[in-house]
Amino acid sequence: MNNSLHDPRHPWFRLVAAARTVRDDRTEGAPYGFATRVAALALAPERAVRSLFEVFALRALVIASLLAVCSIAINYNEISRRLAGGADDLLLADDDTVVAVLALAD
Amino acid sequence: MPDEADPPFDLAACLARVRRKDQQAARDLVGHLYPLVIRIVRSHLPRRVAEEDLAQEVFLKMFSRLAQYQGAVPFPHWVSRIAVTTCIDHLRAQKRRPEFRWADLSENEAEVLEAVMTNANDVAANDAMAAHELVHKLLGQLKPDDQLVIRLLDLEQKTIAEISQITGWNQSLIKVRAFRARRKLQKLFQELRRKERS
Numbered sequence: 001m002n003n004s005l006h007d008p009r010h011p012w013f014r015l016v017a018a019a020r021t022v023r024d025d026r027t028e029g030a031p032y033g034f035a036t037r038v039a040a041l042a043l044a045p046e047r048a049v050r051s052l053f054e055v056f057a058l059r060a061l062v063i064a065s066l067l068a069v070c071s072i073a074i075n076y077n078e079i080s081r082r083l084a085g086g087a088d089d090l091l092l093a094d095d096d097t098v099v100a101v102l103a104l105a106d
Numbered sequence: 107m108p109d110e111a112d113p114p115f116d117l118a119a120c121l122a123r124v125r126r127k128d129q130q131a132a133r134d135l136v137g138h139l140y141p142l143v144i145r146i147v148r149s150h151l152p153r154r155v156a157e158e159d160l161a162q163e164v165f166l167k168m169f170s171r172l173a174q175y176q177g178a179v180p181f182p183h184w185v186s187r188i189a190v191t192t193c194i195d196h197l198r199a200q201k202r203r204p205e206f207r208w209a210d211l212s213e214n215e216a217e218v219l220e221a222v223m224t225n226a227n228d229v230a231a232n233d234a235m236a237a238h239e240l241v242h243k244l245l246g247q248l249k250p251d252d253q254l255v256i257r258l259l260d261l262e263q264k265t266i267a268e269i270s271q272i273t274g275w276n277q278s279l280i281k282v283r284a285f286r287a288r289r290k291l292q293k294l295f296q297e298l299r300r301k302e303r304s
Binding site: 005009010011012013014015016017018019020021022024026028029030031034035036037038039040041042043 | 124127129132133134136137140141144145148158161162165166169170218219222223226228229231233234235237238240241242244260261263288289291292295
């Protein structure tokens with residue numbers, strides 16, 4: 001039997017040759033109303049009223065970013081003090097019972 | 107009678123009118139391109155997707171991207187690329203390809219497959235429909251891109267250059283995909299032979 005797909009007598013090519021003889025009798029014309037529907041959808045005017053989400057999403061993002069920047073600015077002194085104090089101080093500064101017990105064990 | 111024949115479709119004028127949002131021109135354009143689009147859609151139709159829905163999606167993409175069309179390739183080629191990529195996107199979205207099993211074939215399909223694998227005769231004319239179904243089931247085992255290349259090469263007998271025009275892929279890529287697809291088909295036939303024997 002032919003084992004290579006380079007061989008035109010391979011089963012695949014004989015199947016394909018037979019498949020090509022099948023005629024597609026379906027019509028190739030557009031169904032009634034198809035062109036009108038597609039044209040109407042494609043050329044529909046832009047929506048005049050945008051959704052609330054579209055209107056407010058970008059503004060909400062800007063406001064949230066501003067709030068984040070303001071909160072960093074307001075707490076800048078505390079943040080810089082804690083960073084300068086080192087990680088141990090930061091841990092000990094917290095009211096964490098486990099941290100306190102571990103510190104005592106050390 | 108040449109006088110009574112329809113005048114040739116003036117694509118350039120129609121496109122200019124569509125760009126000016128002329129609904130009638132848009133309808134004419136859809137009507138003119140529908141046979142081209144539906145042929146592509148039908149030959150690459152993913153399972154469970156209605157051909158009319160897919161054709162509509164192709165046309166809506168065409169209208170939405172019309173401003174990007176610069177005339178570098180003929181307009182029907184540009185549209186056929188949109189149709190091909192839309193079909194491939196749908197095929198990719200399906201992800202899972204059903205396994206090809208002897209048990210899932212109809213009696214006639216199994217007989218035809220067994221015959222082509224055990225003898226060197228051509229498929230009988232009255233078995234052409236079964237062969238057609240088998241070819242589509244076998245192609246369904248390939249990756250969408252590979253499937254497309256083999257379908258165009260073997261079933262539609264397009265040249266590499268024509269496939270390049272239809273898909274927009276370069277010729278080397280098409281050859282690589284054809285090679286990969288043939289290797290997979292070869293493996294599939296070997297497995298089928300083994301299972302048939304067992």
